[in-house]
Amino acid sequence: MSKGIIGKKIGMTQVFAADGSALGVTAIEVEPSVVLQVKTKEKDGYDAVQLGYGRVKQKNITKPLQGHFKKADKGAFRFVREFPVLSETYDVGQEITADVFQNGDYVDVVGTSKGKGFQGVVKRHGFGGGRATHGSMHHRAPGSIGASADPSRVFKGTKMGGHMGNVRKTIQNLEIWQVRSDRNLILLKGAIPGSKNGFVLIKKAKKK
Numbered sequence: 689m690s691k692g693i694i695g696k697k698i699g700m701t702q703v704f705a706a707d708g709s710a711l712g713v714t715a716i717e718v719e720p721s722v723v724l725q726v727k728t729k730e731k732d733g734y735d736a737v738q739l740g741y742g743r744v745k746q747k748n749i750t751k752p753l754q755g756h757f758k759k760a761d762k763g764a765f766r767f768v769r770e771f772p773v774l775s776e777t778y779d780v781g782q783e784i785t786a787d788v789f790q791n792g793d794y795v796d797v798v799g800t801s802k803g804k805g806f807q808g809v810v811k812r813h814g815f816g817g818g819r820a821t822h823g824s825m826h827h828r829a830p831g832s833i834g835a836s837a838d839p840s841r842v843f844k845g846t847k848m849g850g851h852m853g854n855v856r857k858t859i860q861n862l863e864i865w866q867v868r869s870d871r872n873l874i875l876l877k878g879a880i881p882g883s884k885n886g887f888v889l890i891k892k893a894k895k896k
Contacts (some may be wrong), residue, residue, distance in 0.1 A: 691788050692771035692891040694721045694741035697799065699884050703865060703875065713875045716888065720872070722762040727770070737778045740765030741887065744838035749860050767887055786869050788882065793864045794893035799882035803854030813847040857881040861893050 695718040702710050725738040742765055746754060749764045757764050760781045789795065809815040809830040818826035830849070834842045859880055866875040880888060 691773070692720050692739075692889060693784050693788055693825060694739055694767055694769055695890055696742075696890055697880060697882050697884060697886050697888055700879065702880070705820065711865065711877060712879070713877055714880050716874045716876065716880075717873055718786045718872050718890070720785045722760055722765065723778045723780055723782040723784065724756065724760050724765075724768065726778050726780060733771050736770045737773050738768060738770045739784060740768050742766035769889060771889075771891065786867050786872055786874055789864055789867055789874065789890070791864060791866055794861050794896040795864060795876070796858055796860045796891045796893050797862055797876065797880045797888050798856065798858045798891070799880055799888040801853045801855055801857045801881040802883050804852040806850065807852040808849045809847060811878075812849060812852045815847075861896055 693805060695716040695721075698715040700714050701714060703713050705711055711803050719741065721739040723737055724740045724843070727734060727736040727738065729735050740757065740760070740762070743763045744766045746757075746764045749757070753768075754764065762781055762783075782806045808828055810817050810828045814830075817828045818824050818831070820827060830847075831847065833846055862880070863877045865877050866876060867873075868875070874890065882888060
């Protein structure tokens with residue numbers, strides 16, 4: 689059985705376990721996601737449910753999307769994402785809330801990591817760098833990037849400086865510490881990718 693919901697990262701905080709130990713948790717706001725479309729293997733070639741999250745003004749949405757959203761008749765949405773489903777039955781216009789998960793469930797979280805711009809090899813790949821003393825003048829440089837005679841070129845994929853961050857990341861097997869349905873919040877143990885107010889996908893863990 690597969691399930692999921694769209695949420696917004698609020699930030700991190702501390703909670704205390706029953707034994708008094710402090711736990712770092714990430715708070716995710718999960719306003720009800722609306723089912724916009726139910727896809728079936730017979731009609732679409734695969735089983736999935738399409739959810740909308742983050743209401744916006746209708747005037748800011750293209751005409752084709754306005755017609756698509758009209759079927760659910762629950763307003764217009766900023767984010768539209770699909771989740772694979774196996775045995776669940778959904779109806780267009782149905783709202784998916786935080787109650788889809790329970791305390792102790794394990795989930796995979798998909799988000800976009802923070803963009804860090806152009807970075808060197810020390811920060812981007814964890815290179816050790818050169819020696820700091822004796823006038824080396826080689827502190828954070830990458831060093832040799834290949835042979836000169838054979839093959840006389842730089843291999844594709846060689847770790848070098850470049851754009852870092854702003855990529856889709858998945859963190860697996862995070863435990864749900866608490867579901868606060870009254871406040872539309874889910875508290876997850878540990879950190880998740882992205883900045884505050886960034887949207888994330890929360891899915892049932894594949895490997896649990």
